[in-house]
């Protein structure tokens with residue numbers, strides 16, 4: 181069985197290719213022209229197609245003759261890109277994949293798409309758990325392009341009976357990334373650049389911006405610190421971090437399951453992890469100083485993986501502690517069975 185992976189040079193794509201090859205699949209990958217990670221993909225020993233996701237003809241060619249497509253390519257951070265470029269890559273790119281699937285000379289058995297928990301608008305203070313049927317309400321262009329893509333998949337399912345499958349990931353990390361979280365610069369990026377960018381309405385309330393900025397400025401005095409972020413009362417922030425090995429195991433279950441056709445699945449780690457616990461683990465295992473950061477609001481959400489567990493038999497294994505141990509082993513040069521980012 182031949183599988184096309186878009187975004188094969190990425191965190192998830194390279195690890196998916198690695199595991200599919202081990203299982204005996206043939207793998208073809210799309211990489212964009214000039215991708216600095218081409219050597220990482222060459223080492224995997226897959227068939228490579230060079231194409232920008234907005235290049236319809238090249239994407240059609242890449243899709244032609246495969247049995248299944250796992251569409252992972254996307255730009256997650258807007259950075260200096262225009263909104264038009266984000267839409268070209270993430271939304272038009274999805275349209276090109278779907279068209280490629282229906283035009284393929286071989287019947288495509290399934291098209292899998294990487295959605296995101298970010299489209300649920302998970303910027304909440306009330307520890308909401310998001311199930312797949314929760315309304316998707318993007319608050320940025322990235323999440324909007326993911327929701328647009330999901331709608332494109334459902335449209336192609338209705339119009340062409342294309343067997344589509346949607347996966348929603350959350351906070352996927354690989355290699356030594358579990359040791360590299362929660363720098364003050366990360367908090368600065370979110371608080372000062374993304375959430376309070378000019379013209380944006382901060383989700384946590386405009387009245388709290390000044391206090392949030394003050395807390396971040398204080399943290400930035402220790403650039404190497406690991407931020408144990410809490411609200412003003414000391415309640416830890418928390419997110420559902422996911423080990424890339426769990427993500428890949430979930431994708432393969434989706435790929436191989438007939439019951440997944442036409443369905444969306446949250447593929448996330450075992451449970452939300454409190455920032456304070458993560459910070460304690462990182463500080464205890466590195467020379468990064470532990471920093472208590474009190475923000476004027478709570479950010480904690482959970483994403484349910486119950487549907488994937490019950491329909492697919494998905495069993496995410498890796499707690500943050502496990503991820504950290506693997507990251508330490510990775511830094512010691514041990515083989516942890518993961519292709520680094």
Ligand SMILES: NC(=O)c1ccc[n+]([C@@H]2O[C@H](COP(=O)([O-])OP(=O)(O)OC[C@H]3O[C@@H](n4cnc5c(N)ncnc54)[C@H](O)[C@@H]3O)[C@@H](O)[C@H]2O)c1
Pocket residue numbers: 186187188189190191192193210211212215231232233234251252253254255256269294295296297348349350351352353
């Ligand atoms: N990593 C996460 O925490 C997370 C969370 C939710 C959803 N997702 C989604 O999962 C997918 C995989 O994530 P990842 O962590 O591997 O991302 P990544 O950034 O590591 O990889 C993205 C891939 O897309 C490719 N790409 C980007 N622009 C392209 C273009 N113009 N043309 C062709 N290819 C292009 C990159 O080369 C790379 O191979 C993405 O669609 C992402 O939006 C990821």
